Amino acid sequence: MLYVFQQNAAFFKRVYAFNYEKKITDMTQLDFHQQLQKWLQAYPGQALLEQEQRCFELIFPELFGYHLIQLGGGGFDFDLSAISHFRSHTVVDISAQNQPLTSFIQADAVKLPILSDAIDAVLMPHTLDFAIDPHQVLREVERILIPEGRVIIVGFNPLSLWGVWRLMNRSSKAVPWQSHFLGLRRINDWLSLLGLDVEKTQHLMFRPPLQGQKMMDRLICMEGLGQQFWPLLSSVYVVQAVKRVSARTMVGPIWKRKRSLLGGRMVEPTTRQSNG
Numbered sequence: 001m002l003y004v005f006q007q008n009a010a011f012f013k014r015v016y017a018f019n020y021e022k023k024i025t026d027m028t029q030l031d032f033h034q035q036l037q038k039w040l041q042a043y044p045g046q047a048l049l050e051q052e053q054r055c056f057e058l059i060f061p062e063l064f065g066y067h068l069i070q071l072g073g074g075g076f077d078f079d080l081s082a083i084s085h086f087r088s089h090t091v092v093d094i095s096a097q098n099q100p101l102t103s104f105i106q107a108d109a110v111k112l113p114i115l116s117d118a119i120d121a122v123l124m125p126h127t128l129d130f131a132i133d134p135h136q137v138l139r140e141v142e143r144i145l146i147p148e149g150r151v152i153i154v155g156f157n158p159l160s161l162w163g164v165w166r167l168m169n170r171s172s173k174a175v176p177w178q179s180h181f182l183g184l185r186r187i188n189d190w191l192s193l194l195g196l197d198v199e200k201t202q203h204l205m206f207r208p209p210l211q212g213q214k215m216m217d218r219l220i221c222m223e224g225l226g227q228q229f230w231p232l233l234s235s236v237y238v239v240q241a242v243k244r245v246s247a248r249t250m251v252g253p254i255w256k257r258k259r260s261l262l263g264g265r266m267v268e269p270t271t272r273q274s275n276g
Helices: 002-007 009-015 020-026 029-040 045-062 134-144 161-168 184-193 213-218 221-229
Strands: 064-071 085-093 103-106 119-125 145-156 196-204 236-243
Touching: 029 045, 045 145, 045 196, 045 213, 045 236, 064 134, 119 134, 134 145, 134 184, 145 161, 145 184, 184 196, 184 236
Parallel strands: 064 085, 064 119, 085 103, 119 145
Antiparallel strands: 145 236, 196 236
């Protein structure tokens, strides 16, 4: 099965050569966030969120630092408070709508108002999938990470059942099928070019994107089979990478902790009190 996908990789690239910029920018930011939140509140979006939350519960207890940045909200509201060892968790999103977390910066990920070498970890839940310029977003992430800082990238895999579903609905503008679905090999190539070394990769969601909890629950056995026999065909991948720098640049002022995340005259992150 994997051989068939690899042999038809060129075909997938031709079919996926859509005008993503037009598709994403045709919707207003408010419409996009509303559609994404609605999709994540029902199946299969809810099942995906549950799997990603469990995955983070294995990743974040092993990470430590001061500042954790999440690029993009839009319904990807993960509870990291009980598992994260970071002192602050800030969401950066271009839209200020419905941000439930306590710290928030309204900004575009292609030009982050954050100092270089200031962030310990960056979480990107499908951020590149929905970005107009995903490579530039990744360059910004590399810039703001401290040496040995981590980035966690969650993305849709085009070589999967969800990728086939997207292919069958390629004219649709519905979320999330209009997103990029960037291949894992491309992500790894971009990370390598930016000096980021992949530490681990996890694979999630082997069931087709069926609507309705009962249908998804009946196919739960596909998760174990997929992990064992065809992990590279998962519908979602989670990549953890670390920023490497040469020994001669890892001395002196670069290790001095910045007092503020934001440079210049940019405003500080707003603090919002939850009702709970």
